[in-house]
Amino acid sequence: MEFELWWLLALPITFALGWLASRLDLQQWRREGEIRRDAPVAYFRGLNFLLSEQQDKAIDAFIEAVTADPNTVDLHFALGNLFRRRGEYERAVRVHQNLLSRADLPAAERQRAQVALAQDFFKAGLLDRAESVYTALTTTPYQPEALAALLQIHERTKEWPRAIDIAGQLERLGAGSYGRQIAHYWCELALQHQQAGDLPAAQDALDRAMQAQPQAVRPWQLRAALAIQSHDPQRALDNLRHIAQIQPDFTALVALEMARLFQELGQSEEGRAWLITQLQGYPAIDLLDAVLQLENDASERYHLALGYLQTHQSLLAARRILDQASSPISPEPARLALAQALDGAMKSRQRYRCAACGFEARNYTWHCPACQGWETYPPRRTEELQLIAP
Template sequence: MEFDLSWVLLGLPLAFVLGWLASRLDLRQIRLENRQAPKAYFKGLNYLLNEQQDQAIDAFIEAVQNDPDTSELHFALGNLFRRRGEYERAVRVHQHLLSRADISPADRHRAQHALALDFLKAGLLDHAETALLKLEGTPFEAQARLALLANYERSRDWPQAAQMAEKLAHAGQGSFAPRLAHYLCEQAATQVAQGHLEAALQLLQSAITKAPEAARARLDLAQLLIRMGQEVMAWNALMQALDSAPSATPLIARPLAELALRCGNGAATLARLQQLYAEHASLDVLEAIVTLSGADPAGQTSARDWYARHLEKEPSLVAATRWIAGEKLEHEQFHPQVQRALDHAVQPLLRYRCAACGFEASKHFWQCPGCQTWDSYPARRVEEL
């Protein structure tokens, strides 16, 4: 049977025409899909820019339905749900991404990290810990460890927090020595509450070794030694704290003055505080000096004189109020009312303010109750900032 070349010659143009038609149909379909998906996507972006999150979510859902394989749309949708507080929907979006076998390893790690953030925002700390631990060895490892550290601090799991801080320090994420000292102090406080004073003593000594320049461990140690009846050792601990943590002098001054009077070390303590006050004037150091001067029979400087000296150094409503308290006014019958008004006016000035978030409190905190930042409270009062 002879092969007829005429059929080949006729078939080639036909095949070419059919191929061209098929390609045109495919191109039209692709163009149609591309027009539909970006239209919904850009519509969602426009709603976001106008802060219309409900409409943005609807637009992104439409875009995902048109192209369910687009992972970026899923991430955008999940992040929107999380920002709105719809954590269950955010979790479902990210879990759906993780269940897909066709996403890249990078997107899988990203989805795992997003899922962990969903759990954290929802307050599901156990689920968040499990999700974060799966990010070890991924590009999100450092972020996951920081989140785990915050998670352990939030749940007051101080041993676990210490282990995570050590890992971060070894990975070159900075120095965590002051924070590790805080963890030891927190554990010591628990031991004191349970009556295990020796165990607390060992923890505080470890904290001082971990961060010698930190003031909290020495202050807590002094309180513990007082409780154990070792007041002279407590006084020594506070005197050492003045040298190792000079920035915390205002926090140390008052308990040191009270302890010095009980130990009979008032003169030495007064001389040291006067030296520090001359270098850096402070309201708390001033009050400690006034306390010690009032207990010294040979003292030549009265409390009112010390307040007047402070006013010469810098304007202070607090010092002025203290000075007026000992002054005899021309209309003395109105003195109690005036003094009460001044005392009320200076109360906000005697607070401490977080340098990170501005949260104010009547007492000094080592960790801000507002933003959970460590060592964000300066030792000085609001009036001195």
Template sequence: MEFNLTWILLGFPVAFVLGWLASRWDLRQVRADNRQAPKAYFKGLNFLLNEQQDKAIDAFIEAVQNDPDTSELHFALGNLFRRRGEYNRAVRVHEHLLSRADLSRSDRDRAQHAIAQDFLKAGLLDRAEDALHRLEGTAYEAEARLALLAIYERSRDWSQAASIARKMQAANQGDFSARLAHYLCEDANAQVARGQLDPALQQLQQAVQTAPQAPRPRLEMAQLQHRQGQSAAALKTLQELAAQSPAALPLAASLLVEVADATGEITAVQALLTKHYAQTPSLDLLQAQVTLDKKSGNPDAPGRARLVKHLELEKSLVAAAQWLEGETLTEEQYHGAVQKALDHAAKPLTRYRCAACGFEARTHFWHCPGCQSWDSYPARRVEEL
């Protein structure tokens, strides 16, 4: 058979045309895919801005399926799942990101931080703790330590909380000395509950050294000293409290009365109370003064007349009710009903109120049970605020 050069000459143009058509077809497909991903992305963004989260999630899922290598879409999708409370789906999205070998170091740290937030929101504190520890040495280290501190406070793991607080203080993330003193006091309270009074006293002494200006360590140390029969030492501790933290002295007023009675130092304690009451009038200091006047046996002591003088300074319903309680009225048969009504009206005014969240309680808290803030309760009653 004779070789025909004509077919070769005709084949070159045909092959060129077929190659050109194939390249155009592939280019169209690529362009279509590239247009489809941004379109789904912008559609999801539009739904998100209109607060249509369900439709936004569907659009982002479509975009992720079209372009699975886009990390930003994964982050957006995971954040949406978390906001909706679908924590399992958020975790799966962020775990998928962490499993990618081509993920940059910054995106890997970001995904680790996101998965820690997922666990925190879901209440899975043990898994959140592990995820947060993995953020040591990253750009999210400071935020992770704050979250760990909140976890340990919530679980009342005071030793771990103290360890994190020391790291944060060493890294110049703030002054945590007062917080460390609180942790030592909490540990001391736990030891007191177990009957370990001497170790508890040592913890409180360490707390005083850690935060000399903090009122709680001295107040609780004086309570423990008085409980152990060391009332003279307790009085000295309370005098130090008055010098270092005078604003907190109303919290120690009732304890000062007990210590004065136990040591016989009624005159010295009364002088201390009078001095601080003159500087800052307080219902608790006033009541302590009235009580000590009765205990002194001095007929010339002001006694309940202090209540009248306080009313000249402050329009206090609480003080008025206390004064009326000891008075004899012209129509005494109505005294009980009037007194009961006044006490009922004054009772809410004797509470303490958190300055951070407004949570009110009959007792003073160092750690607000409402918003978990430390030192947010002033040492003054609601009526005095």
């Protein structure tokens, strides 16, 4: 093997190139180290402020950290979340839109920024813009979260067909059972058809509600309303009596309407006996009122109310005693004073309370306006719940 002269030149050239590369790497490392030293200080200072609930100072620290290193994605998310928590939705939107405007943002971080932006729009009440972003996310790994948010949006905007479709998609994804919600969506759709005068469409929607949730009470209640509208009181009564078969606890909600239908059909005696049976098995003040409505004898009404009061010592039952003409309470001023005292005490007790969030409503409602839950109200008023609690 012959020795060539250029080999002697290659050695110093290789050494020079290596030395130059090492110097460049060292300078780059130093620059990155300066950034890493600056950004974490502000970042951790912001965390300390956040933990001590000093959000204004935390935001200032995070802004400083983002300014020191604009490429730090997590800092942007932290800052945007802080703005959203404080209700500064416009600033949160700007932070997340700034992230999305970066061409070098990885796909996973881009999707994460889209989720955050959709949350900003949703919290700000810009439901149409939130819906647009969440719809785009349904083809990403965030699909379940996006669909759940879209379901809330469609509930708020009362777009029941779209809510039914989204709930079905969530069920197929294995996100849980949505039969109860779907049944209520069909009921809401039936009410829209009823108000528009399209009774066949309303009936079809109720049939679909019962397919979605066979044990649902509300479709039978609405079917009774349709029968009344069609001047068919017997069919209405049959629909309401069916409620006692599937969920007898809910009979109290329709008891007064049933008493009226029994009277209209000339079945007061039969209705009174049937309602008394329900009252014995599932005591509720509305069932008692329905029985009293069908009882013509004043003395018997008083004894029915007194018997209920002796078994279920509630202010509501006591008030029914005072309402009876044959009440032996005397003199009249004392009777009126007692009635006024009972009325005042009952104001906070004759409400329905949501079992999910505790929100109270004067009238029974199928949809809690506070937590947005469906069928979360027990069919008894708060005082009665306290009496039957173990």
